[in-house]
Amino acid sequence: MGRFVRYAVVLALPLALAGCFGGEGDRPTLMGGGQAGGPQPYPDNVRSDTLALMRAYLNNPVGVREASMAEPVQREVGGRQFYVSCLRFTPRETDGSYKGMRERAVVFVNGRADRVLDRASELCAGAVYAPFPELEKMTR
Template identity: 50%
Template sequence: MKRSAKFAAMMLLPIMLSACAASDDGKPITYTDDRGVSSQPFPKNYRTEVLSFLKTYLNDPVGVRDAVMAEPVERVVGGRLRYVACLRFSARESDGGYREPRERAMLFVDGRLDRIIENAAEPCAGVAYAPFADLEKLTR
């Protein structure tokens, strides 16, 4: 393969991969096979799954402050009844400082963590938070 052809192939690869990750109908990409079943099992291992996910999701999982979590409750998300566990915490920024705590919702499908919802005001309205010390103890 000529050098210019290799360069063109390398430039197209990210575009092709992003096209594979995109959804044709504008629905969010999920980690589980959401069959649309309305009766969902309670996510028994939700704390463990949330901690495992956040350990990789956060740029720096060490030093999380003000961590609180609500037990999963059923909410309608995307037109489907799902369990949602709400979190609020302040993660350490790259400059070492902290922002105000932000609210996030963890969506579960078939009892397993499916995705995080960054704008969680609606699905987390009215939940009862309790301290989530395990999140503040995360290590790398």
């Protein structure tokens, strides 16, 4: 029974997080809701929260290369100020190959990692990156 519950939670997590990744259309997000009101606190668990979010975001979290991360800074996202941390990494594709480096922005709402933004070039302009070896060591 315990194994089934764990499996169900693993399957449900990406579905629960999927609502947070959208932002367009009618999908609910923390960023647009009343839960994100007021000044945003600096995130306490930047690395661990980012790893948890990336585990759900990446199709295959194993084998990431050249991972680096910038410290969170306040940026305007959707007309409001949020802490944003930028990532650079080369993910392993589903066929096992490596194509190119990706840049993504992780948006923190109420001090927690909330979503990954694919179009990060403007948000990450001028970011200062440092190695993020934890992202390279992820397992399934």
